[in-house]
Amino acid sequence: MREVILVGLNHRTAPVQLRERISFPEEDLDRYLKELQDLPSLAEGLILSTCNRVEICAATRDPEKGVKEIKSFLAHQHHLSLSEFEDTLYVLQGEELVRHIFRVAASLDSMVVGEPQILGQIKGAYRAAHATRSTGTLLNKLFHKAFSVAKRVRTETSIGNGAVSVSFVAVELAKRIFAHLEGREVLIVGAGEMCELAAQHLVSGGVKRVLVTNRTWERAMELAERFQGEAIPFSELPNALLRTDIVISSTGSPDFVVRREEVSEIIRKRKNSPLFFIDIAVPRDIDPQINTIDNVYLYDIDDLQEVAEANIKDRRQEARRAEAIVATEVEKFCRWYQSLEVVPTIVSLREKMEGMREKELDKTLSALPQLSEKERRAMEALSEAIVKKILHGPITLLKKTGRNSEGELYVDVVKKLFKLDEE
Amino acid sequence: MNAHFFQITLFFYLSGTIAYLIYLVSSHERAAWSGRHLLGVGFVSHCLTLVLRYIEAGHTPVINFHESLSFFVWMVVGFFLLLRHHYKVEVLGAFVSPLALLLAIWAAVLPKEILPLPPVLRSWWLPIHVTFAFLGDAIFALSFCAGVIYLIQERFVKSKRVGSFSGRLPSLEVLDEINYRALTIGFPLLTIGIVSGAVWAEYAWGSYWSWDPKETWSLITWLLYAALLHQRLAVKWRGKKAAVMAVVGFGAVLFTFLGVNLLKEGLHTYSEWFR
Numbered sequence: 001m002r003e004v005i006l007v008g009l010n011h012r013t014a015p016v017q018l019r020e021r022i023s024f025p026e027e028d029l030d031r032y033l034k035e036l037q038d039l040p041s042l043a044e045g046l047i048l049s050t051c052n053r054v055e056i057c058a059a060t061r062d063p064e065k066g067v068k069e070i071k072s073f074l075a076h077q078h079h080l081s082l083s084e085f086e087d088t089l090y091v092l093q094g095e096e097l098v099r100h101i102f103r104v105a106a107s108l109d110s111m112v113v114g115e116p117q118i119l120g121q122i123k124g125a126y127r128a129a130h131a132t133r134s135t136g137t138l139l140n141k142l143f144h145k146a147f148s149v150a151k152r153v154r155t156e157t158s159i160g161n162g163a164v165s166v167s168f169v170a171v172e173l174a175k176r177i178f179a180h181l182e183g184r185e186v187l188i189v190g191a192g193e194m195c196e197l198a199a200q201h202l203v204s205g206g207v208k209r210v211l212v213t214n215r216t217w218e219r220a221m222e223l224a225e226r227f228q229g230e231a232i233p234f235s236e237l238p239n240a241l242l243r244t245d246i247v248i249s250s251t252g253s254p255d256f257v258v259r260r261e262e263v264s265e266i267i268r269k270r271k272n273s274p275l276f277f278i279d280i281a282v283p284r285d286i287d288p289q290i291n292t293i294d295n296v297y298l299y300d301i302d303d304l305q306e307v308a309e310a311n312i313k314d315r316r317q318e319a320r321r322a323e324a325i326v327a328t329e330v331e332k333f334c335r336w337y338q339s340l341e342v343v344p345t346i347v348s349l350r351e352k353m354e355g356m357r358e359k360e361l362d363k364t365l366s367a368l369p370q371l372s373e374k375e376r377r378a379m380e381a382l383s384e385a386i387v388k389k390i391l392h393g394p395i396t397l398l399k400k401t402g403r404n405s406e407g408e409l410y411v412d413v414v415k416k417l418f419k420l421d422e423e
Numbered sequence: 424m425n426a427h428f429f430q431i432t433l434f435f436y437l438s439g440t441i442a443y444l445i446y447l448v449s450s451h452e453r454a455a456w457s458g459r460h461l462l463g464v465g466f467v468s469h470c471l472t473l474v475l476r477y478i479e480a481g482h483t484p485v486i487n488f489h490e491s492l493s494f495f496v497w498m499v500v501g502f503f504l505l506l507r508h509h510y511k512v513e514v515l516g517a518f519v520s521p522l523a524l525l526l527a528i529w530a531a532v533l534p535k536e537i538l539p540l541p542p543v544l545r546s547w548w549l550p551i552h553v554t555f556a557f558l559g560d561a562i563f564a565l566s567f568c569a570g571v572i573y574l575i576q577e578r579f580v581k582s583k584r585v586g587s588f589s590g591r592l593p594s595l596e597v598l599d600e601i602n603y604r605a606l607t608i609g610f611p612l613l614t615i616g617i618v619s620g621a622v623w624a625e626y627a628w629g630s631y632w633s634w635d636p637k638e639t640w641s642l643i644t645w646l647l648y649a650a651l652l653h654q655r656l657a658v659k660w661r662g663k664k665a666a667v668m669a670v671v672g673f674g675a676v677l678f679t680f681l682g683v684n685l686l687k688e689g690l691h692t693y694s695e696w697f698r
Contacts, residue, residue, distance in 0.1 A: 155451075155452075156451075158450065158587055161587055161590060162586075162587060162590070172585075172590070173580070173585060175594060176576065176579075176580055176585060176589060176590070176592075176594055176595065177580065177594060177595050177596065178594055178595075178596050179594050179596040179597045179600070271659035271661075272659050272660065272661035272662065273661070274595065274596065274661075274662065291581060294662055294663050294664065295661055295662045295663075297580055297581065299583065303583045306583065307583065307585055310586060311586075314586065314587055
């Protein structure tokens with residue numbers, strides 16, 4: 001009977017310096033998969049390699065040997081000695097392994113819980129393995145199930161909702177204010193790194209134009225160029241506020257750069273068209289009082305962080321619901337796996353008893369040649385009935401327990417009682 | 424016969440409302456889908472109810488209070504389904520459907536017998552006047568719901584409590600746009616409703632305007648919406664103020680429609696016609 005094993009390391013067990021040395025570059029994955037297939041004890045194999053984890057999942061008839069081979073495969077492929085990283089590796093098997101794979105796919109094991117990329121990465125790893133014919137029935141079933149569990153978690157919990165980084169929070173807020181970001185204009189005041197990141201997210205969200213203003217003209221030019229935007233002199237700031245929709249500010253100025261009276265005037269001139277200020281400077285650039293003006297919205301760095309933290313908290317709560325889903329799915333999968341073992345056990349039990357019956361019957365009949373055809377048939381029927389009666393109990397029990405967690409135990413007991421493993 | 428269909432309608436509105444409320448708290452897309460389709464089936468059944476009643480009565484069924492409420496609810500639901508087609512604002516359903524359901528339940532407990540139309544009112548002006556007045560009111564009902572959601576969402580964004588519930592609400596801009604669209608469509612309809620009523624009154628009762636309570640309150644409602652339209656177009660009001668006005672305006676609509684019938688007596692009070 002094949003078993004699935006997993007050997008891997010992730011962001012919790014290994015530092016990035018090690019992870020990057022052990023990772024499998026995507027472009028060479030086919031070659032690695034072929035070499036993995038060549039390992040003598042493995043029947044199926046799959047390599048998952050992302051920046052946060054490297055895991056090899058395989059099906060084998062000899063788990064102990066399989067684990068050893070995978071470990072030395074890792075060392076050999078990356079020209080490391082096993083002792084350098086062996087203690088960062090985890091080895092999983094059975095129910096634990098199923099749970100691990102389901103949790104990884106559902107993004108419960110990610111650094112940022114609920115991040116959506118991991119599912120795509122696993123799907124990629126599976127596709128690559130499938131294409132090189134490295135997967136078989138067991139891994140196919142396991143990974144297809146993992147994908148459906150991940151989908152269930154996504155639709156039934158809101159684990160992926162709510163931005164958890166400051167710059168994504170800014171984008172999400174913009175979407176609560178504006179119907180869409182396409183065609184909007186964003187103005188960057190100052191040129192901090194955070195500004196750039198937030199602006200980057202807004203641009204990928206569809207923002208049309210980026211204006212940049214800064215006290216140092218060169219820096220403004222530089223940043224504007226990066227976004228293929230437009231640099232404007234700092235003195236033009238009030239005019240720029242008339243046409244832009246979103247303002248991201250992070251100057252080093254000790255005073256407010258934008259004041260309340262100014263904004264009241266501007267919002268009137270803008271005919272109340274909404275204006276969203278994101279102030280990520282410390283000390284703050286924008287008078288907090290402007291949040292009281294209608295159609296003007298202001299978030300400073302603390303506000304953004306608070307939103308992000310609240311979202312993280314929400315995700316944690318959702319993660320608990322997701323774990324419950326994973327738990328029931330793991331149980332279902334394990335039951336399926338056990339039932340795989342129950343069926344062949346029943347078959348071999350029947351075969352063995354049938355063989356015994358035929359052998360003994362032949363012996364007896366050949367010792368009694370004077371028996372009539374009718375008597376011979378009666379003896380045959382008798383032996384059949386006895387075997388059937390004997391097997392009835394064990395087979396019903398196996399079938400019944402195969403559906404719950406005790407299945408494994410009874411398969412083992414039956415195998416031992418009837419010495420099924422000997423042939 | 425129409426009464427049976429009205430029961431069926433009520434059942435679907437109830438289940439649609441429940442589905443939409445589930446969507447509001449759980450954000451399951453499937454709940455919104457169910458809500459929309461249940462309301463849709465309810466709407467079709469409601470159409471049948473009205474057609475049957477029209478055939479049975481021989482005139483547009485807007486004579487007694489039950490009929491008027493039912494007619495109004497029918498339009499609110501119809502407009503919502505139409506709006507939902509243009510804007511993907513599922514959450515609006517969680518506000519519109521309870522409103523429609525409440526009014527429908529009210530209609531259900533009122534006496535439902537078909538009354539003969541007094542000869543003086545027998546005219547094509549009846550469907551014209553009532554239809555336009557209700558079309559305007561039904562659209563204002565939607566702008567009321569959008570206004571309420573706007574105020575909730577604005578509160579969330581301003582007070583920086585932008586959790587997952589706020590994420591389920593539409594953006595402020597979309598809500599404001601619905602408010603504006605509803606105003607520009609609803610206001611002319613209401614105007615036609617009032618003017619056609621005045622013309623009909625001249626035919627039926629011999630005077631354009633007799634200052635009965637319904638007429639007075641219609642005028643107040645009309646003035647409120649005229650003021651909002653003016654502020655929007657000339658002063659460029661937007662957002663919160665416009666949302667508050669839409670809520671206040673609909674308060675006037677409800678009072679004109681319901682309050683006046685319950686509290687005051689006059690030409691438009693249904694019982695008055697049958698003294």
